[in-house]
Amino acid sequence: MTEDTHAQVRERPRGETVSIGELSRRTGVPVRTIRFYCDSGVLRYQRSSAGHRIFDSPAAIDRLLLVRRLRALGLSLTAIVPVLEGSASLGDAVAAERAALDTELDTLRWRRAALLAVESAPVAQRPQRLELLAAVHDRGAVLDTVVDFWRPILAPLPREQFDGFIEMTLPPLPSEPDPRQVVAYAELTTLATDTQVQTAMAQQIWRSDHAGIRDRHHLLTALPAAYEVVAPLVTANETPRPGAELDQFVHAHATARRERDTPQFRRRLLDGATDDDPRLRRYWRSTAEITGPEPTLGAIYYWLIDALRVTA
Incomplete structure (x- = not known):
């Protein structure tokens, strides 16, 4: 049915009725499909004195054409009915x-x-x-x-920072x-x-004496700033070394424990650490495959730990 024919149908006076066969001919929709739409409540119809289905010509044709076109685009009847009823x-x-x-x-x-x-x-x-x-x-x-x-x-990290x-x-x-x-x-x-990996990761992040941390929130909010200044060094393949970047990392841990940054404290940050756990290295390597060229948190962390080993 062409748009011109559709326009002619619209111009016909209201009140004209058509049989199901005529409705099928004008819209190109099979009779059996029209019956299904009637039974599903998609199309309104009346019964003639002989018991046959009859339809209001302009309304039924417009409605059926809209259904056919939306169905051609893959929309389900569940999605189409609200459009027909005007609620969507x-x-x-x-x-x-x-x-x-x-x-x-x-x-x-x-x-x-x-x-x-x-x-x-x-x-x-x-x-x-x-x-x-x-x-x-x-x-x-x-x-x-x-x-x-x-x-x-x-756990102490606020929701917004955790999502980030x-x-x-x-x-x-x-x-x-x-x-x-x-x-x-x-x-x-x-x-x-793997719960063992989770335990090892917690020990890597908090370091071996994590039980002595008095202010976890401070540590988790201070560490990102240390990671941020190290990221360019990792990207540039700079050799891990002592310096202000490492000092900022160690200071965050010392402050969270209410301690001073001393050689003994730095050695304690390495004691019993899980940095060499192959499962953690696999975790960070897999992360790098996803994140692409940007340095991962794991790469930054290993740079800092290697720099810490130099000083300790």
Whole structure:
């Protein structure tokens, strides 16, 4: 049915009725589909004296054409009915469908990258890679797992700063994720569900004598400033060394413990630390695969610890 024909239909006087067959002919919608729409409450109709369905011609045609066009774009009847009833605008319905499609596309891209990650792995490693990736088929669950991992470690941190930390260490995947990034997410998820890794990470962040910290909030708010001044040195591949950057890091720990920065204190920051735990290094390497060229918190942390070893 052309737009000109549609315009002619609109010009017909109100009150004209058509049979279901005529309605099908004018709109191109099969009779069986029209019956389904009637039974679903999408189309209004009356019964003739002979018991046949009859429809108000202008209203029924306009309504049925709108349904057909929206269905062609993939909208469900559940989304279409509010538009027909006037409780939702056409723009809102289309925007909601587009948003749902974006989510679906993100899911498909994640699955595609995961399949490529298995396909590109050496033959002998494919079963292990498949097992790893099967555990993270839901990308939303990955974020929840990592949040649950860090929340008790950074417990004193205010909500806004905690969210900023998560965003920095686990940014959203790009629209076209690389298979290596999906594998990195899977690695992080596996590590984040290990309570021993969580304990080791807490010890790395708070250092070995974390029980003696009197002001955790101060430490967690002071450390980011120390990390910020070290980041350019890591980016430039500067060799870890003593200096103002390390002093700022140590001072944050000393202040939080109500102690002075002394050689003995610096040695204590290294005693019993978990920095060489291979699982923590895997965690930060996986994070680096996701964050890209920017230095990760782990890279900054290891630079500071290596500089601390020089002085201690």
